[in-house]
Amino acid sequence: MARRVFLHIGAPKTGSTYVQNVLWSNVETLKGVGILLPGKFSAHDEAMADLRGMNWHATPAWSWDRIADKAAGWPGDVVITNEGLGAATDAQAARAVRSMQPAEVHIIVAARDLWRTFPSMWQQSIRARSVWSFEDFIQAVERGRFEDFWEHHTANRMLRRWGDLVPAANRHLITVPGPGAPRDTLWRRFAEVIGIPDGVCDLTVPMGANTSLGAAEVEVLRRVNQALGDRYPHRAPYQRAVQRHLVDAVLKNRTNELRFGVGPERAEWVLDLAEQQIKDLDDYPCEVVGDLAELRPVDPQPQPTPGQVRHDQLLETAIETIIGMITHAEELHGLVPEPRVSPIVRLRRRAAGKVKQSLRMVKAAPRQRF
Incomplete structure (x- = not known):
């Protein structure tokens, strides 16, 4: 039986690809210090889709129950990582946590400032086959017609949806450092939560495959x-x-x-949202690794929207x-x-x-x- 299971559930566009690249590049080394990543990278994505009932894979080889069985058969710590997990419903999240017990279940959520999140999230939706314009996307969020953005793509609600299922000491919020921070800051914060000592993992891996498009x-x-x-x-x-x-x-x-981003006419709106987000997370009992102030946009520079190309x-x-x-x-x-x-x-x-x-x-x- 696993001792502890860490469910890294998102949010999307918070450096998860870089963290996952480090984990999967060091999977054998981690196993040597008692930390298991069940299956392969694709196994976690297929298990996430199975848990959420998403028909994303034509012939999936892995289900959530299969990855849970792998976790149960490991005597040490287990890490399951997929940024799509955060969008699970209350019932799906409860099933996921329950399937890992009686191991000690931990929830890891990462948060990023909204000024960078909005354009990144829209671009990611386009790269997942969406067709709406950036203006339609941002208007839908602004006018309250796209609640899924807050439910599926930000730390606040997914942390409560998953975090309420485990003790407060087992909830971990990692803030994404701002531009200019050392390259490995995000990884070191993630490793701190799991208890991976410095020097165990080789960090000479690509920052991430999600290079932003113009x-x-x-x-x-x-x-x-x-x-x-x-x-x-x-x-x-x-x-x-x-x-x-x-x-x-x-x-x-x-x-x-x-480059593109949120237009200058919405800068004040985004800054107000950031303050609300910081207050909400500050009120929620969990471990914060990093600084909530990093969720406050620093000197946001106005950029054109894609519709202005x-x-x-x-x-x-x-x-x-x-x-x-x-x-x-x-x-x-x-x-x-x-x-x-x-x-x-x-x-x-x-x-x-x-x-x-x-x-x-x-x-x-x-x-x-x-």
Whole structure:
């Protein structure tokens, strides 16, 4: 039976990819100090989708019960990490916690300031096949028509939904450090919660695979999603095709110089929301690793929204993207080795080719009359 189980449930866009990269890159080392990550990275995503009843994987190999069984069979500590867990309903969260008991269950939630969260969250939704504009997204949040943003993508509500299921001492809120903080600050905070000593893990891993796209690039992707319609009904095939061949291979590798964000007309609104968020979290009994003040935007710089990208900029980006995908296709073609053919088969093919050539010559020759 596991001693402790740490459920890292989100929130999305809080550096979870970097933390997960460190964990999965050191999975054997962690096992050597008594910490298990059951299965592989995909197992945690499939188990999360199973728990939430999401039809995201066409042929999932892992269920929540299977990952819970793996945890139960480990004598030390267990870490289960997926930022989609935070969006579980009350009943789903209760089932998840219950399935890990009688181990001591801990809930880990990370929080990031809203000035950076809004554009990042919208972009992530586009990369998950959404088609709405940034203006539609931000208006929906502003006018109270998108409660799922607060329920599924911010620490406040998901911490209460999950945290209320465990003792206060087992609730952990990690704040995401602001720009300019040392690269490994977020990891060290995460490791502190679990009890991973300094120096155990190799931190020379990529910060994360979720490189932000520029305004023109994400708008191209949004329009591609619109054109795709109902193709790729499952999330996993969409990610394999669009994420791999368009986003990862081309869009991420562009300069992405044209940045975007919340427009200046909403700066005061975001600052007010930040103060409400800080107060709400300060009132909730849990361990705070970091500083709630980091959730307060520091000197927010106004940036244009994606809807303000000029048509000529968008057209140029689309054309360069097509060129990039052609190059990518050529590179993939070069990676596919020519099939190996035995000498006997080659001789047979050569002989067959000569026979066909002779027959064509006979057919093409003019017929003589007698």
